[in-house]
Amino acid sequence: MPLRLRLLRSLQQNCRHLYSQSHTCTLSVDLILHTRRSMATAAESISPSTTRLGWIGTGVMGQSMCAHLIGAGYKLTVFNRTLSKAQPLVDMGAQLAQSPHAVASQSDVVFSIVGYPSDVRSVLLDPNSGALSGLRSGGVLVDMTTSEPSLAVEIASAAASKGCHSIDAPVSGGDRGAKNGTLAIFAGGDGPVVQRLNPLFSLMGKVNYMGTSGKGQFAKLANQITIATNMVGLVEGMVYAYKAGLDVGLYLDAIATGAAGSKSLDLNGHRILKRDFAPGFYVNHFIKDLGICLKECQNMGIALPGLALAQQLYLSLKAHGEGNLGTQALILVLERLNNVSLAAPPAASS
Known part of the structure; x- marks a missing residue:
């Protein structure tokens, strides 16, 4: 049993012994335990005040999707190979990074939506400039590119080996769905991680959990x-x-x-x-x-x-x-x- 919990339980027992006619101390200790659990849950929650976001790929779809996140108050760091395509987001308050690695080093959750599977591999898995190489332990990659299911599995495995998570979450709905925040999002990966990311997905559309890594791509x-x-x-x-x-x-x-x-x-x-x-x-x-x-x-x-x-x-x-x-x-x-x-x-x- 952890030392901190043993001390709290000992304190609770002493309180009960000293004040057998009152539940005051017991309730106080229970309140401490409840507060600790609440603080732990809050630390894991997604919100503009606690979560730094990164985005790789600010093309036809990405620009509108990013705009929804910025509009909700999230701090956003962006990268695009053609820097001019990221300028409208910079004008909205996003920070421009010079590489996917730089994006990830300043982010808790990194989204990507690029062109081809080879682009996905490059921006996420390149050992020098890729996002995974810059992501802290516990960080999350969310690839929204339509790509190969086998690559999604590979990315998830690479992320897990670094203590991170990866979700494949391609979208449907085109430019209008991106602008209106009504995209259909197909998510594959760890279910609780997808659920935790829902405050972000809900700004872009409706997330549909399809199963394990790669299943979002298959859908x-x-x-x-x-x-x-x-x-x-x-x-x-x-x-x-x-x-x-x-x-x-x-x-x-x-x-x-x-x-x-x-x-x-x-x-x-x-x-x-x-x-x-x-x-x-x-x-x-x-x-x-x-x-x-x-x-x-x-x-x-x-x-x-x-x-x-x-x-x-x-x-x-x-x-x-x-x-x-x-x-x-x-x-x-x-x-x-x-x-x-x-x-x-x-x-x-x-």
């Missing part, structure tokens, strides 16, 4: 498969409606509340009609995600032909130099296949 990949095939259906339906001579805008509004309604339609239908192909999520990054999905399908021994078709269609965009457009640019592939353009008035249907 996000399944999400991407669903989005990819939904997008194919959306743009095919739009081309069909256009060729049938329908007002495509009216058509989209008509189906939005029926069984064909979807987030893909809500987020992208009218963007497509406006020829707004600005990236809420880059085609190049989506191709990366679908490639990881196909690799995992091979590992699992399963065939998903809709996924394979969607990846080929998105690869066509990349081949035309359109990889930095948003995923809604898939309409361009269908327009080329059918020699039509939704930007032009439709020919009269016979």
